Amino acid sequence: MxxxxxxxxxxxxxxxxxxxxxxxxxxxxxxxxxxxxxxxxxxxxxxxxxxxxxxxxxxxxxxxxxxxxxxxxxxxxxxxxxxxxxxxxxxxxxxxxxxxxxxxxxxxxxxxxxxxxxxxxxxxxxxxxxxxxxxxxxxxxxxxxxxxxxxxxxxxxxxxxxxxxxxxxxxxxxxxxxxxxxxxxxxxxxxxxxxxxxxxxxxxxxxxxxxxxxxxxLDLRTVPFLEPPAPEREIFHALYLGNHGKSQRLDIAIRASALLGEGFHLTLVGQGTNRPQLVKLARELNAPVTFFPPMHGSAVLAKYREADTCIVSLRDDWKSFETTVPSKTYEVLAVGRHVTAIVRGEAERIILDAKGGDVVAADPEAVAKLWRELAQDRGRLDAGPSGRDWVQKHAxxxxxxxxxxxxxxxxxxxxxxxxxxxxxx
CATH class of the missing domain: 3.40.50.2000 (Glycogen Phosphorylase B;)
Structure with missing residues (x-):
């Protein structure tokens, strides 16, 4: 009321x-x-x-x-x-x-x-x-x-x-x-x-x-619920949308993509103080990564449609992040994309409660292992409506x-x- x-x-x-x-x-x-x-x-x-x-x-x-x-x-x-x-x-x-x-x-x-x-x-x-x-x-x-x-x-x-x-x-x-x-x-x-x-x-x-x-x-009525990723696909696509700062530790995702190499691709959309270093790292590792500037509206939805999983990430060595939830978490849950959650504390609890994806350690090999398993069993990428239902009730x-x-x-x-x-x- x-x-x-x-x-x-x-x-x-x-x-x-x-x-x-x-x-x-x-x-x-x-x-x-x-x-x-x-x-x-x-x-x-x-x-x-x-x-x-x-x-x-x-x-x-x-x-x-x-x-x-x-x-x-x-x-x-x-x-x-x-x-x-x-x-x-x-x-x-x-x-x-x-x-x-x-x-x-x-x-x-x-x-x-x-x-x-x-x-x-x-x-x-x-x-x-x-x-x-x-x-x-x-x-x-x-x-x-x-x-x-x-x-x-x-x-x-x-x-x-x-x-x-x-x-x-x-x-x-x-x-x-x-x-x-x-x-x-x-x-x-x-x-x-x-x-x-x-x-x-x-x-x-x-x-x-x-x-x-x-x-x-978020405004749930403005965010569509997308169809799940295709059951068969040659390249596995991981997506990150948001700030490229030291809080997010995006180097972990870049290193994971470098470990996987052919058949995997990482897309990073946004800006931030660490972006130049991240671009340099991806080049040095010859990682399959593409960088884009910030996007809005239909361009963001197009990236969500291309993605198999979406990354939500906060570094795990700052205690304050145990009580921090990246704002993009709610949007990823609402569109129905699988979440690769490199988080802990309250953000981890939300992902698990919403049954929105997998929580993984802040380690390149752990992330690479998860993505390899998801690529082999693409049925796990169908997150279903549970994430959107959680957002409707709580966010x-x-x-x-x-x-x-x-x-x-x-x-x-x-x-x-x-x-x-x-x-x-």
Whole structure:
């Protein structure tokens, strides 16, 4: 059920719509994980009658520059109407090379600072959502929530600050400034939303009282269910779609394909900081690998149709990944492709619960052995509808948005009771 709007006790008429401010470093018309998540959630919020205001930089992801026409990307300090009727207020960004992590952080910090004066304008929201892992956005959310006197909802889409230590962005026993800021904001948020139950449990163990989970997902009605791969085929095709960073350890899949050689082919679609090294590795090993830039829409579906199995991968030597689920997991399950899951923890549990494929160790020989067995027994590649059924029950944004709205409505209701003795809203 959609949370009903509050009613004015004096005359019984519906009160003004719920107003939500979203702070994010990436939004429509970009193609990015936060954009996919929040475009879907915003659509459902708007369908429920909520007013949503998005504060985001001029569209410049992933290359660090504006590649889209200005009427689409927006202008700094201007407003746009989004695809679902939401208001998008744009802030400036710093042009940079998209491959530089330091430059990206400086850019995000600049946009986060510029978001403060922009967020002080317009109608007062009922609540503010700040979505990470753009960590400066969390600080902006905290500042604006205090200045405007409204609840703050911090959304942790990654396991920060744990991930910083695993990636050795933070070294030694002394906590970095980044860690301190993240934990400061987390502890002072009125509600922390995680995308996995495992990380929610970790935050509760650290003393955070109001923590909830709204997982990543997809719009199931926009994703078709594909026919299984052909029962006979000369070449076995493995596919990976997504980020090419050090978190994914895609070198394992490349080395596995090199071990198999003729009769096997690996396709890698996407971009990331490790892509040049991966291209070099594939060339050195003479591995049967083809690289493609990021794809969207029908091009992605064409790649899914070509694939016999789809790879979901996270390195196994970072503890924070035990409570991390790659967002592509849900899409692969929904289209009905067999999953080669090089994951552990919560992601492993999902693959097994959904009966979506095989979980394999993060080892080239283990992956090669699995693919060789699948090529010899292609009946195992027919994953059936169980994965899609799992997504429909647990990860369809139509349902996830209902969960999110219920949590926000409950939070605002409690806050409204307290603040009624002070400033009227």
């Amino acid at each position: 959609v949370p009903s709007l509050p009613r004015d006790k004096a005359d019984g008429n519906p009160a003004s719509p719920m107003r939500l401010m979203l702070l994010t470093h990436s939004y429509w018309p970009e193609h990015s994980p936060p954009q996919r998540r929040w475009s879907s959630l915003t659509r459902e919020f708007r369908n429920a009658g909520w007013d949503v205001e998005v504060i985001a930089p001029v569209a410049h992801y992933p290359n660090g520059r504006r590649d889209l026409p200005r009427r689409e990307a927006g202008f700094a300090f201007s407003s746009q109407t989004g695809p679902h009727g939401e208001r998008i207020r744009r802030v400036p960004y710093l042009r940079h090379l998209g491959k530089s992590a330091v430059a990206r952080l400086i850019d995000q910090l600049f946009s986060a600072i510029m978001s403060v004066p922009v967020g002080l304008g317009g109608k007062k929201p009922d609540a503010i959502v700040a979505t990470a892992p753009s960590l400066p956005t969390l600080a902006t959310g905290y500042v604006l929530s205090r200045l405007r006197g409204v609840p703050l909802i911090v959304e942790m889409r990654d396991a920060w600050p744990d991930l910083a230590r695993d990636a050795r962005l933070v070294r030694g026993s002394v906590k970095s400034l980044v860690e301190r800021v993240v934990e400061f904001v987390q502890h002072r948020a009125d509600l922390v939303i995680t995308v996995t139950e495992g990380f929610a449990d970790i935050l509760r163990a650290r003393g955070m009282l109001n923590v909830g989970t709204v997982s990543n997902g 369809d944004y139509a349902e996830l948005a209902q969960q999110y709205m219920s949590k926000i409505a409950s939070l605002v209701g409690r806050e409204a009771t307290v603040s009624s003795r002070g400033e009227a809203r």
